Amino acid sequence: MSFKRVAILISGGGSNMVSLVQSMTGDHPARPCLVLSNQADAGGLAKAEAAGVPTAVVDHRPYGQDRAAFEAELIKPILESQADIVSLAGFMLVLTDGFVSQFQGRMLNIHPSLLPKYTGLNTHARALAAGDAEHGCTVHEVTAVLDDGPILGQAFVDVDPGDTAATLASKVLVQEHKLYPQVLRRYAAGDRKPIELR
Ligand code: GAR
Numbered sequence: 001m002s003f004k005r006v007a008i009l010i011s012g013g014g015s016n017m018v019s020l021v022q023s024m025t026g027d028h029p030a031r032p033c034l035v036l037s038n039q040a041d042a043g044g045l046a047k048a049e050a051a052g053v054p055t056a057v058v059d060h061r062p063y064g065q066d067r068a069a070f071e072a073e074l075i076k077p078i079l080e081s082q083a084d085i086v087s088l089a090g091f092m093l094v095l096t097d098g099f100v101s102q103f104q105g106r107m108l109n110i111h112p113s114l115l116p117k118y119t120g121l122n123t124h125a126r127a128l129a130a131g132d133a134e135h136g137c138t139v140h141e142v143t144a145v146l147d148d149g150p151i152l153g154q155a156f157v158d159v160d161p162g163d164t165a166a167t168l169a170s171k172v173l174v175q176e177h178k179l180y181p182q183v184l185r186r187y188a189a190g191d192r193k194p195i196e197l198r
Contacts (some may be wrong), residue, residue: 002029002163003029003030003099004029004030004083004085004141004188005030005031005032005033005049005082005083005084005085005086006020006024006030006031006032006037006083006085006184007032007033007034007035007077007078007081007083007085007086007087007141007159008020008032008034008035008048008086008087008088008089009035009036009037009038009086009087009088009089009091010035010037010041010042010045010090010091011037011038011039011041011091011092011093012039012042012043012044012087012090013043013061014035014043014044014045014047014048014088014090014138015090015173015176015177016046016089016090016110016176016177016180017035017044017047017048017087017089017090018047019176019177019181020032020087020089020180020181021035021048021051021053022051022181023185024179024184028141028185028188029185029188029189030184030185030188032048032051032053032084032189033053033079033081033082033083033143034053034054034055034056034077034083035048035053035055035056035064035138036055036056036057036058036074036078037053037055037056037058038057038058038059038060038091038092038093039057039059040059040073040092042057043094044090045057045063053080054081056077058070058073058074058076058077058128058181059070060093061144066141067096068096068098069155070098071095071096074120075099075102076100077106083177084106084188085106085107085108085184085187086103086106086107086108086133086142086181087107087108087109087111087184088107088108088110088112088142089110089135090163091109092112095142095146097144100142100143100144101144104143104186105141105143107119107141107142107182108139108141108142108152108181108183108184108187109139109140109141109142109147109149110137110138110139110170110176110179110180111123111137111138111139111140111147111162112124112173112176113124113127113135113136113137113138114134114135114136114137114138114154114156115125115138115147115151115154116148117132118129118146119137119146119147119148120146122165123135123163124165124166124168124169124172125165126166127159127165127168128168129165130160132159133158133159134156134157134158134159134170135156135157135159135168136154136155136157136172136175136188137154137155137157137172137175137176137179138153138154139151139152139154139180139183139184140152140178141155141192142146150175150192151194152183152186152187152192152193152194152195153179153182153183153193153194153196153197154179154196154197154198155172155175155176155178155179155196155197156175156198157171157172157175157198158195175197177198179195179197182195182197183195
């Protein structure tokens with residue numbers, strides 16, 4: 001059996017990356033080939049190494065506003081890893097059209113809101129401020145528009161009285177760790193029909 005190769009891009013703790021890596025065993029159609037971070041101190045790097053996944057770091061800071069120069073470096077380890085699929089998992093930089101178009105139809109992202117609601121940052125606080133009864137997370141294909149692109153799956157949580165942005169974030173993260181592996185598994189097998197977890 002030939003596996004799809006998955007490069008996972010992170011910026012921080014990498015809990016979603018760990019859930020993806022742990023899921024890619026047995027009859028799963030994909031295997032992790034790279035964990036790549038724009039932050040040298042991302043906690044997820046050690047976790048990837050412990051799991052035996054090759055890691056790389058491309059620090060964005062030396063490039064300042066020159067996104068093209070940064071992305072020209074960022075793409076190198078991904079191409080070297082011969083990734084078939086690129087999974088953004090808590091990767092906190094916006095990628096430009098030039099980068100995204102090279103992985104059109106094979107790049108995924110997880111976002112902590114029920115898209116199209118709350119693109120960008122502070123999603124949990126915004127859901128609370130809006131008085132939403134439901135909140136959650138979305139896995140979608142990445143296009144040149146931020147937090148846009150075809151939705152591949154959503155997982156829901158109830159917003160309870162007394163929830164804060166922090167409690168909501170933890171509840172949503174539990175769902176992220178279920179949703180992303182399920183979507184990736186289907187996606188790697190060629191199934192793009194959206195799923196819903198409640
Ligand atoms: C996750 O909640 C993910 O959805 C979010 O960052 C967190 C990363 O946690 N991503 C975004 O906000 C992207 N716009 P992790 O590093 O533990 O997976």
